[in-house]
Amino acid sequence: MTKMGGIVISGRAWDLLRRFLHGFRTATGRKRLSNPQTDSGASGALVEIRNLHFARGERTILNDLSLTIARGKVTAIMGGSGCGKTTLLNLIGGRLRPSSGQVLVDGVSVPDLSTRELFELRKRMGMLFQSGALLTDLDAFENVAFPIREHKNLPESILRHVVLMKLETVGLRGARELMPAELSGGMARRVALARAIALEPMMIMYDEPFTGLDPISKGVIVKLIRELNTGLGITSVLVSHDVAEACAISDYAYLLGNGRIIGQGTPQEISQSKVEEVRQFMGGLPDGPVPYQYPAMDYLEDLLQGGQA
Amino acid sequence: MIQRRQLELWVGVFVAAGLLALAMLAFRVGNLTAGEVANGYRIQAEFNDIGGLKVRSAVTLAGVRIGRVSEISIDPSNYEAVVAMEIDGRYNNIPVDTSASILTSGLLGEQYIGLDPGGSSQYLKNGGKIEITQSALVLEKIISQFLFNVAAKPDPAKK
Amino acid sequence: MNPLRRLGKFVLDSVEGLGRASLFFFEVTVGTRQLARRFELVVQQVYAVGVLTLLIILVSGLFVGMVLGLQGYHTLVKFGAEDSLGLLVALSLVRELGPVVTALLFAGRAGSSLTAEIGLMKATEQLAGMEMMAVNPIERVIAPRLVAGIIAMPLLAALFSAIGVLGGHLVGVGLLGVDSGAFWSQMQSGVGFREDILNGVIKSVVFGVVVTWIAVFQGYESVPTSEGVSRATNRTVVFSSLAVLALDFIMTALMFK
Known part of the structure; x- marks a missing residue:
């Protein structure tokens, strides 16, 4: 929500207006902020985030964040719950717009795009x-056919081939007739993965792909992410708080805390980091820079007060 | 999930039933057909007072509806009400000396025009006019007339 | 919070909500353009909001018509005007009860389920998922539902009125001994096509727009939690019922002078 002289304009309405205004700006050719030629080399960065700020109302969620996601690699973004990991994915996907800063995907500034x-x-x-x-x-x-039906005008027989191929990739060709309610959590995620690769994307963003899965399903997802990356060369962005799995498959990792980056490097570098905050997260220590106690008044004082009341 | 064909069938049934209901409302409940008198012809009559007669009120002959009132206006020369009626083309043998009167169905019901055929061998044609008319009985007038008569007569008991 | 400030906040919130709803309506209207190519989406929704609401509409219509027959008879018989029973039943249904009761039932049955469905799609990230698949949920999910609601409502209202008239006939003629001929002929002479039936249809189209609009808007705007969805569903029923009754008064005042 944006406050303007006491009048509250809803986020969505405001967003619409801004999109509209941005439409004019794109028309005048200010969209590509960086030269795609230099950015889109095979070894270059696919996603670049520079000095990103994002706030919801008064609350700052991301603060001066800069990171790059390398093309063709698996990059993990780790951090505690509510530290803005999912928000970051939404910013990359253009579902949210930053308060300030740049989000470049494949050399294109996402917030400046028209719908x-x-x-x-x-x-x-x-x-x-x-x-x-x-x-x-x-x-x-x-479900897997959905994006293809929406965007490509394929004859039914070819569509069937493509969909079965995608389902085969995730090992669920036999489950094609099951409804989402009949799928287990891990299977649902695999079908969703098949759908995500249906249009043969250049990158996939995984939002907490391991949460709530049993070890076998986790293993399956780990294997799939790795295979999709090496086999199809798809750039992968992995947002997770499961340290072990994320480290096992990522080439590079960022650690987020309080809306900024507190550590980065290869998984090995991160796990050997000396920074207190990083050590607490990687080791899963209950107390440290993130305190065990929610801020409160003195325990004894609190108890005594309770007796008087 | 419901089969696609079955779904389409049901939607078809639903839309057809809905349209049928609309048609029933239009033709059976409303008077879409009755309003459109089949190749009718128009006749006129002048009344002193039409009471509660309205456009679309019925025109009957021997109790059978043969048409309806299509227009009501005032003749500016003599301040009489001119009622135009649309008569069904099937009833094209109404004598010219027919009389028209405004009647009420029941004590408080709708008012309508009743035609009373005369004996002439000439028939009314399109644009024809009924000369003999009897106005509506307005209840208030009848009552006041009655009261006036009672008041005007000296009461014999008081003598 | 002091009462004045609360009043001010209420007014600001309401204006903001109305503004958002209008923008949303505009977006959806723009989104209906592509439905001509994909009419099967609308057909599916007509099934969901129309066919599945049919039974409650038919049963209610029958009973409302029967009650009108009973009540109307006992009132009219005092004036010896029981022949006008058909007229009374038909006019009440076609002008008022058909569109209004149908809209209220529609809000309770189809409107609430539209809100819940869209709210749950939001809560389970299905709408977000569509956006990320470059599919506009307003075009794909909302627009067909709005169009289906607008198609279904007048048809449902017509069915309600029609079966209500039959219900009135059942009671008046079958049970209370009104003459069947008088029942129909009085009805036909008193009910006008343009002034009564067409106006009734116009009413139900307007109700269709408003109720479905409120339902999809509340679903789309709901807080994506189970509590948020249940609140939104509740709001749909309350808001659309109030809107229907208020609009009915306004339209009646304009139509039947």
Whole structure:
């Protein structure tokens, strides 16, 4: 929400207005803030975030964040619950716009895109949501077919081939007729993954892909992320607080805390870091820079006061 | 999930039933057909007072509805009400000396025009006019007339 | 919070909400353009909001018509005007009860489930998922539902009125001995096509727009938690019922002078 002289304008309405105004700006050709030629080399960065600020109302969620995600690599973004990891993915996907700073994907500044251009970009980005986000009224096959049906005008026979191929990739070709409600958590996530790769994207963003899964399912997802990365060369962005799994598959990792980066490096470098905050998170220590106690008044004083009241 | 074909079938049934209901409202409940008198012809009559007669009120002959009032206006020369009626083309043998009167169905019901056929061998044509008319009975007038008569007569008991 | 400030906040919030709802309506209207190519989406929703609401509409219509027959008869018989029973039943249904009761039932049955469905789609990230698949949920999810609601409502209202008239006939003619001929002929002479039936249809189209609009808006705006969705569902029923009754008064005042 943006406050303007006491009048509250809702986030969405405001967003619409801004999109509208941005439409003019894009028309005048200020969209590409960086030269795509230099950025889109095979070894370059696919996503670049510079000095990103993001606030919801009064609350700052991301503060002066800068990071790069290398093309063709698996990059993990780790951090405690509510530290803004999912927000970061939404910023990269253009579902949220930053208060300030730049988000460049494949050399294009995401916040400056018109809705149409944004949708074109999103066709090249897959996203795996925490819940899978399968459409509940469609079966597994139709869920995977959904983005293809929406965007490509394929004859039914070819569509069937493509969908079965994607389902085969995640090992669920046999489950094509099951409804989302009939799938286990791990299976739902695999179907969602098949859907995310349906349009053969250049990158996939994984939002907490391991949460709430049993060890076998976790193993399956780890294997799939790795395979998709090496086999198809898809850039992967992995947001997670499962240290072991994230470290096992990532090439590079960022550690987020309080809306900024508190550590980065290869998983090995991070786990050997001397920084207190990083050590607490990686080791899962109950007390440290993030205190065990929620801020409160003195315990004894509190108890005594309670007796008097 | 419901099969696609079955779903489409149900929607078809639903839309058809809805349209049928609309048609029933239009034709059976409303008077879409009754309003459109089949290749009718128009006749006129002048009344001193039409009471509660309205456009679309019924025109009957021997109790059978044969048409309806299509227009009501005032003749500016003599301040009489001019009622135009649309008569069904099937009833094209109404004698020219027919009389029209404004009647009420029941004590408080709707008012309508009743035609009383005469004996002429000439029939009314399109644009024809009924000369003999009887106005509506307005209840207040009848009552006041009655009261006036009672008041005007000296009461014999008081003598 | 002092009462004045609370009043001010209430007014500001209401204006803001109305503004958002209008913008949303505009977006959805723009989103209906692509439905011509994808009419099957609308057909599916007509099933959900129309066919599944049919039974409650038919049963209610029948009973409302029967009650009108009973009540109307006992009132009219005092004036010896029981022949006008058909007229009374038909006019009450076609002008008022058909559109209004249908809209209220529709809000309770179809409106609330629309809100809950869209709210749950939001809570389970299905809408966000669509956005990330470059599919606009307003075009894909909301627009077909709005169009389906607008199609279904007048049809449901017509069915309600029609079966209500039959219900009135059942009681008046079958039970209370009103002459069947008088029942129908009085009805036909008194009910006008344009002034009564068409106006009734116009009413139900307006109700269709408003109720479905409120339902999809509340779903789309709901807080994506189970509590948020249940609140939104509740608001849909309350707001749309109030809107229907208020609009009915305004339209009646304008139509039947």
